[in-house]
Amino acid sequence: MPPAVAIFFAGAFGAVIGSFLNVCIYRLPRGMSIVWPASACPHCGRSLAWFENVPLLSYAVLRGRCRTCSGSIAMRYPMVEALTAAMFALGWWYYGPGTLLAARLLFGCALIVLFAIDLEHQLLPNAITLPGIIVGFLFSLVVAPGWMASLIGIVVGGGVLYLIAEGYYRLRHEEGLGMGDVKMLAMIGAFLGWKLTLVALMFASVSGSIIGIGLIAARRGSMNYALPFGTFLAIGAAVSATLGQPILTWYLNLW
Ligand SMILES: [Zn+2]
Numbered sequence: 001m002p003p004a005v006a007i008f009f010a011g012a013f014g015a016v017i018g019s020f021l022n023v024c025i026y027r028l029p030r031g032m033s034i035v036w037p038a039s040a041c042p043h044c045g046r047s048l049a050w051f052e053n054v055p056l057l058s059y060a061v062l063r064g065r066c067r068t069c070s071g072s073i074a075m076r077y078p079m080v081e082a083l084t085a086a087m088f089a090l091g092w093w094y095y096g097p098g099t100l101l102a103a104r105l106l107f108g109c110a111l112i113v114l115f116a117i118d119l120e121h122q123l124l125p126n127a128i129t130l131p132g133i134i135v136g137f138l139f140s141l142v143v144a145p146g147w148m149a150s151l152i153g154i155v156v157g158g159g160v161l162y163l164i165a166e167g168y169y170r171l172r173h174e175e176g177l178g179m180g181d182v183k184m185l186a187m188i189g190a191f192l193g194w195k196l197t198l199v200a201l202m203f204a205s206v207s208g209s210i211i212g213i214g215l216i217a218a219r220r221g222s223m224n225y226a227l228p229f230g231t232f233l234a235i236g237a238a239v240s241a242t243l244g245q246p247i248l249t250w251y252l253n254l255w
Pocket residue numbers: 041042043044045046066067068069070071
């Protein structure tokens with residue numbers, strides 16, 4: 001198969017997976033099963049026909065509205081589908097087929113789900129983070145970063161945030177970081193190893209601070225408004241997974 005065709009099929013497959021990620025994003029925080037029943041319109045409850053479930057195309061054809069009740073379909077649906085499609089296509093092109101690609105795509109899917117759920121609900125479900133820690137460690141037995149770096153990543157990733165969360169709580173007597181963030185960074189550690197996890201944490205903190213200060217400056221938030229840190233952790237981990245190694249090499253050469 002010519003490479004361009006393979007990349008196209010990877011992207012199309014990614015759009016279908018993205019459609020499933022949308023199901024997870026909608027149902028996990030609501031305590032609903034992700035396998036049953038079939039998708040339905042959240043406004044009128046009518047089950048969707050197969051042609052209303054085609055990733056990206058259905059949204060475009062239906063112009064973002066339910067056929068029966070005209071209730072609007074959230075922009076999140078096509079955005080998650082497009083993002084997942086792009087991730088699969090770029091991943092195939094960047095890593096080539098193999099176990100590392102499988103590990104990175106699975107990791108990316110978990111990050112997309114956590115990103116969206118934390119943004120909307122300020123929640124990071126254990127159903128994603130805990131199995132993620134185990135799956136990340138199992139992959140590390142055969143691909144980068146190796147099981148030792150993965151194990152240290154779990155301990156360091158979870159440990160650093162746990163200490164920050166605990167320290168913040170003792171100082172301010174309110175929760176700044178939740179245990180969800182702790183488990184999520186442990187999952188990132190399992191997939192990326194401890195070095196890239198610290199890069200991810202740095203990116204998350206810097207981007208979170210910039211957005212936070214921006215919101216305060218625009219008087220849209222207060223000093224006490226809790227930003228969904230998991231959303232920033234997801235962005236930091238995605239950057240670190242793809243560009244972390246060159247960034248780390250460059251940074252260490254400065255010294
Ligand atoms: Zn409807």
